[in-house]
Each structure stands twice: as structure tokens, then as C-alpha cells.
Amino acid sequence: MAKILCIFTIFSLLFSLSTAFDPVKPTDRKILVILDDASYKSSHSIYFNSLQSRGYNLDFKLSDDRKIALQRYGHYLYDGLILFSPSSDSIGEGSLKLNDVLDFVDSGHDLIVAANANASDFIRNVASECGIDFEDDTAAVVVDHTSYSVSEIEGDHTLIASDNIIKSDVILGKKKIEAPVLFRGIAHSVNAASSLALKVLSASPAAYSANPNHKLSKPPALTGTSISLVSVVQARNNARVLISGSLDMFSDRFLRSNVQKAGTSFKYEKSGNEQFLTELSKWIFHERGHLKAVNVKHRKLGETNEPSIYRIKDDLEYSVEIYEWSGSSWEPYVADDVQLQFYLMSPYVLKTLSKDKTGLYHTSFKVPDVYGVFQFKIEYQRLGYTSLSLAKQIPVRPYNHDEYERFLPVAFPYYGASFSTMVAFFIFSILYLYHK
CATH class of the missing domain: 3.40.50.880 (Class I glutamine amidotransferase (GATase) domain)
Structure with a gap:
């Protein structure tokens, strides 16, 4: 009896796995x-x-x-x-x-x-x-x-x-x-x-x-x-x-x-x-022109895990897969007009996504020098196709106090002026004290 229950459980798991990956x-x-x-x-x-x-x-x-x-x-x-x-x-x-x-x-x-x-x-x-x-x-x-x-x-x-x-x-x-x-x-x-x-x-x-x-x-x-x-x-x-x-x-x-x-x-x-x-x-009856978007991902350039927060001026990449229902199966959707907005009250970044023949759309850009709660946003509307509305929030923070550069190249003239003033004051003090 125990063996029968075990076999039944295994078949149930296999069936559930097979149906779990069956597209809607x-x-x-x-x-x-x-x-x-x-x-x-x-x-x-x-x-x-x-x-x-x-x-x-x-x-x-x-x-x-x-x-x-x-x-x-x-x-x-x-x-x-x-x-x-x-x-x-x-x-x-x-x-x-x-x-x-x-x-x-x-x-x-x-x-x-x-x-x-x-x-x-x-x-x-x-x-x-x-x-x-x-x-x-x-x-x-x-x-x-x-x-x-x-x-x-x-x-x-x-x-x-x-x-x-x-x-x-x-x-x-x-x-x-x-x-x-x-x-x-x-x-x-x-x-x-x-x-x-x-x-x-x-x-x-x-x-x-x-x-x-x-x-x-x-x-x-x-x-x-x-x-x-x-x-x-x-x-x-x-x-x-x-x-x-x-x-x-x-x-x-x-x-x-x-x-x-x-x-x-x-x-x-x-x-x-x-x-x-x-x-x-x-x-x-949706045998044509029905779109779905899956596997929406974003991450820092060169990394694999999706972060919970970005820092200003980070380089990031975004990707999404879009498929069209053919009446019997999901086929890759190929178009040149899918755009991504990096949105905070208004779009700070607007990018047309690059595509391949497998239905993958992707792009990369630098996070703007503005911090707040942004959205990765796709609002896709095309004649005859179902509309896609994708939105994902992500906070963007400024630099931490220990993340700024210690010495900025653009400030070298000011550094030079400060040190030259100190050296000049030291020389003046020596001359004033020990020479008449």
C-alpha cells in the first residue's frame, strides 16, 4: 500500500510539473x-x-x-x-x-x-x-x-x-x-x-x-x-x-x-x-494579436542578481521576453517599437529596446543623477495587438558619504592654491622671525 501511495505521489508531482510549465x-x-x-x-x-x-x-x-x-x-x-x-x-x-x-x-x-x-x-x-x-x-x-x-x-x-x-x-x-x-x-x-x-x-x-x-x-x-x-x-x-x-x-x-x-x-x-x-x-477570439510579457529582469551591468536598490550613475541593463499567441502556441514577437521608460513623475530615460528573433528585448543605460523611487515602465499599444502595461518600482539612492572620491581632479587647482598658501606663510614666518 505504501508503495502504491509513493508511486501515485510521484506521478502527481510529475503531472503538476508538466502542467506548471504549460503556457496559459x-x-x-x-x-x-x-x-x-x-x-x-x-x-x-x-x-x-x-x-x-x-x-x-x-x-x-x-x-x-x-x-x-x-x-x-x-x-x-x-x-x-x-x-x-x-x-x-x-x-x-x-x-x-x-x-x-x-x-x-x-x-x-x-x-x-x-x-x-x-x-x-x-x-x-x-x-x-x-x-x-x-x-x-x-x-x-x-x-x-x-x-x-x-x-x-x-x-x-x-x-x-x-x-x-x-x-x-x-x-x-x-x-x-x-x-x-x-x-x-x-x-x-x-x-x-x-x-x-x-x-x-x-x-x-x-x-x-x-x-x-x-x-x-x-x-x-x-x-x-x-x-x-x-x-x-x-x-x-x-x-x-x-x-x-x-x-x-x-x-x-x-x-x-x-x-x-x-x-x-x-x-x-x-x-x-x-x-x-x-x-x-x-x-x-485572440487567435492572433495576443501578446504576453514574461521574465522581466533588471540588474547592474556585469552582475547576475537583481538588486533591491540602485545608486545614481550606476550602469544597469533591462530585459523582457515578449511572445504572441499563434492560435496553437506562443511564438516570439518581433517589433521595432517597444520602448522602456525609466520613470519618476516623467520619463528620465526613454530607450527603444533591442531585439532578437527569440522574443528577447533588452537595453542598458546609466541611472540618472536624480534619486527617488523610479519605475521601469513599458506601455505598449499597437493597432490590432493586445496592449502591454508593465511597471516595476525600484528606489535610487545618492552616494554614501564614503563613496565620494577623496580627491577630485577638477579641484586640483584649489588644492594647489591651498598648499602654496601654507608654504608661502611658512617661508614668510621664517624670514620674518630670523631675518631683519
Whole structure:
């Protein structure tokens, strides 16, 4: 029995050691999907299957399900939330409130919201709290008489074929999206006061938001490139939010449809929706653009141990390792714009860190001739990447009384003057006393 317990203990220790060095995976795994209609599960199956094929566990619930809950006993049950319930003004018949969704995002979780022409106040308020403002006119949709799909040439031109896509490898991947993205839905704008929201799919300069079944009696409120079709938000806690004015753009019909943009002769066999939405979902759920910093170290130049205090004019070196999550593993992050501040009320030292291909960033500098409590500070913010905020305090002291140089070279003239005065006084005294 004792041998069995010993073997079990050894295996437990080995397992704990093996898991202790396993890096934390930032990718969301369990996602709650709230649907207005159960048919969405089949009509949008390509998008859902894409998520499931990448290892996500989707929990589908109808918007009128009273058992909908994001947390239980203070613990969140899901890592992400997808709201494909644009017309529902009361999720779970009131069991899921606006503040519940906002708290979910504030706690660092991710959110996808898709609206349409029937967007409820609940969906509009969620978007508004994220810095996204939908068109006030509930009957208005995006109309474009230049950038529409030619299949709708005889229609009202509300089926938009947009290629105004953000150029960002970290958000949409390195492979270019060749085909236009099909969109039918309502317009929204990014609040000018929000520095966290970003347009990823925009309308053309000729687009406008209006009711296509009525003549315009006044100029549209939203026009041109100020209309955003799809926007994203990265909160200060690195939670990510996707806001789309179209639920149809996620559907199998739009993902499989061929597309020919008005004014062009080339017809694409398949729209760019699947590639666009798949790559965008990778970013939303942290498969790309997620950074972590480890092994933050500082020490005196030439030493190995980290001191508890520095002295003015000490030579020191600082290093940190930064990695990016690739969706399956942590890879070294390589950039030229990571900076370190040696901070006391304001930066006394600002250095761009040198890098290597292993993810190690380092620099060295001399401690300024100012004593106090300083901070090693890195505030790294780059479009599409999670922000890094690193701070480590360290006191800096002046010289001790016995650390100053005994004789300063710059004071040699004064030393010479003092000794020459004493010698001259001694000679004068001898001459005065013994010579008349």
C-alpha cells in the first residue's frame, strides 16, 4: 500500500510539473450563441462549423430561453458571447440584461453582435456602450448605387459589394481578401469620442443610409465613408468586440454566393465573406494579436542578481521576453517599437529596446543623477495587438558619504592654491622671525 501511495505521489508531482510549465492559452473555448430563430443554426452553419473546427465549444440557446445566464455563483460560464438575436429586446425574457453583457466585456471576455433592419433597443444600446452608434431611423438601410452586386441591378441596390477593407495583417491575416464582401443591413458610425473602436469594413463614398421604399425628403444622416458596415473594439482590458450591421453576411447564402461588383466585368465564384469573417473571428477570439510579457529582469551591468536598490550613475541593463499567441502556441514577437521608460513623475530615460528573433528585448543605460523611487515602465499599444502595461518600482539612492572620491581632479587647482598658501606663510614666518 505504501508503495502504491509513493508511486501515485510521484506521478502527481510529475503531472503538476508538466502542467506548471504549460503556457496559459488566451483563446476562448466555450462560447454562448444566442439566436432569435432556431433556423439560424442551419442557415448560418458554415460560420458556426468554422468555429467548431478550430476547437470552440458552441452552446446554442434561443433568445426566449429563461435559463440563459453568463455567470453562476460569481464565476463566468463562458469565454465568449455571440448575439445573433437582433430583434430581441428582452434576452431570456429579462434574465440577461444590458449590464450583464457589459460586465461580461468588462471582465475581459469577447463579444460578437450582429444586427439587421429590425435591430432592437437592446442591441443598439450594447453597441452604443461600445462606442458604436447605429442609424436612428429604424427603417433605414445602407444603399449604394455604385458599389452593389450586379445580381441586384434591377433592385434597390441594398446588397452591397464592399472592398473597403482595413489593411491589417494582424486583424485579417496576411492573405489578401480578393473578392468583395457582401453586406445587406443597417449603417452605423464610430463615435468620434471613442479611441478604442475601429472600422474594418466601410461603405463607398457614394453610399448613404435611407429607407429604399420612400423618396428622400431630407439629406441622409449617414453618408459616404463615414458609414461603417463592420467595426471592432478592443477594450482597455484587451476584451474584443465585433459589431456588424448585417446578420445576413454571416449566412451560408452570402458565404457561398458569387459576386460581381457594379462597374467591373470580373465575376468571383465566391464572395469574400467566408475569408473575411473567419479571419476576423480569429482576431476577436485572440487567435492572433495576443501578446504576453514574461521574465522581466533588471540588474547592474556585469552582475547576475537583481538588486533591491540602485545608486545614481550606476550602469544597469533591462530585459523582457515578449511572445504572441499563434492560435496553437506562443511564438516570439518581433517589433521595432517597444520602448522602456525609466520613470519618476516623467520619463528620465526613454530607450527603444533591442531585439532578437527569440522574443528577447533588452537595453542598458546609466541611472540618472536624480534619486527617488523610479519605475521601469513599458506601455505598449499597437493597432490590432493586445496592449502591454508593465511597471516595476525600484528606489535610487545618492552616494554614501564614503563613496565620494577623496580627491577630485577638477579641484586640483584649489588644492594647489591651498598648499602654496601654507608654504608661502611658512617661508614668510621664517624670514620674518630670523631675518631683519
